[in-house]
Amino acid sequence: MPFLNRNISFFLAALLMLSALVGCKTVTSSDTVDYKKSSGEVRGPNLSYPPDLITAQADRRYVVQDGTATMSEYVAATKKTAQLRASVMTGIPGMRIARDGERRWLVVEKPAAELYPQIKDFWQENGFLLTTDSPSTGIMETDWAENRPKVEQDWIRSALNSALDSISDTGERDRYKTRLEVVKPDETEVYITQKGAIEKCVSDSSGDCLYTIWTTRPTDPELEAVFLQRLMERLGMTQEMAKAQIASPAVVKTPKATLVQEGSAAHIDLGNSFDRAWRDVGLALDRSNFTVEDRDRSNGIYFVRYVNQKETTETKGFFSNLFSSKDDSALKAKKYRVIVKSTGDASCSVYVQDADGKPENTPAGFQLLTLLTDQLSR
Structure with a gap:
């Protein structure tokens, strides 16, 4: 029996090696x-x-x-x-x-x-x-x-x-x-x-x-x-x-996103009309670690959830921590509002607010704006 098992193992290994050559x-x-x-x-x-x-x-x-x-x-x-x-x-x-x-x-x-x-x-x-x-x-x-x-x-x-x-x-x-x-x-x-x-x-x-x-x-x-x-x-x-x-x-695209910081407050300036800025911000959110729960285009609001990857970096890795029930309170995603506001025919600004609609003038808010600026500039 051991001899037969060795032959079978050798045969399978040979077939696998041949298949790798395809x-x-x-x-x-x-x-x-x-x-x-x-x-x-x-x-x-x-x-x-x-x-x-x-x-x-x-x-x-x-x-x-x-x-x-x-x-x-x-x-x-x-x-x-x-x-x-x-x-x-x-x-x-x-x-x-x-x-x-x-x-x-x-x-x-x-x-x-x-x-x-x-x-x-x-x-x-x-x-x-x-x-x-x-x-x-x-x-x-x-x-x-x-x-x-x-x-x-x-x-x-x-x-x-x-x-x-x-x-x-x-x-x-x-x-x-x-x-x-x-x-x-x-x-x-x-x-x-x-x-x-x-x-x-x-x-x-x-x-x-x-x-x-x-x-x-x-x-x-x-x-x-x-x-x-x-x-x-x-x-x-x-x-x-x-x-x-x-x-x-591909259409040649020029950089159009600028992160502006004024004291503890910050926002993003976009050199686009509202329609284009709304679309670009939506894509930036989709590509980042945001989850869009709802949106109100007429008022320029994206209602989002965000999980900070730096808070979920134990040995199991990002995904296991994100969906683990070990400590749901620590891993719970926070809710924000991303505001797209028209400031002219070809200019808009983007702000981050907390879940209650108040300015998110915190390190977390600045981090979110930095992530969005990176995506909008690509």
Whole structure:
């Protein structure tokens, strides 16, 4: 028996070495981004992912509940709903990509209330569960998922497909936030922002890995572009037209955010009209560690929550501390108001207030303005 086990181990090792020689694409494109399982099924709760990547705000309508449904029933119901909606959906005219530097967003001539459920279906079809689903605010956010790029299937990969899925891991996770902004009654702007996490090894003095922690990694605008293109195709645009719009030349963007400090008070000056400043601040919040709970465009107010990463940096790492119940009072996110105020035809100022609408003239308020200035200047 030991001899047989050694032979099996040697055989599997040889096959794995051969499979590693198979070439893979390295350029980020629509066909190298795949968050689904190899079978293409919609994912249920991913128990193989560390619990520190599971948000506490999950909408339980999109998670399989014990005793209420089997995974096969869940998958069948999801596919049936998606097929039914796809069969009656017609292409949406008047779609276009707007761009400012590396920032892209989709403009659709359709009311947000009609567009929202189609975008929700889109994320589920791409292998995600929603952890935030708020039609009233036009905000949805996916859970953390691993990108498993599609590769050519040779006989080795086909034979070891299930084994490779279980033993290989990229050590990276992504989640996506979608925000719908109503510009006109029949026109909606759609923003998609990506957040990334990477698993890093914490080593001792000898260089041996003691344990791993999850930490943030830079935003990837190209991943955002991939899903904007896919969304355009899902809404009825041809692949060629969607690719052409995504690939349009970037508009040269000049720095326009300045942090101004006057005594204990501070604010950001923006050299833009209110409409553009409102959009840019919204994107800056999406890309930072803010959670937009609500917004009031007519008064220029974003109602946000913020978690200070410096307060959550123990050995477990940022994500485990953020979602741990060990000390909820210490890790509870604080609420703020981010105010966008027009000061002229082509100028605005941005302020931070506390939850009661009073000026946040504290080190925390200055830190938040510094983070926003950094994002607005990119």
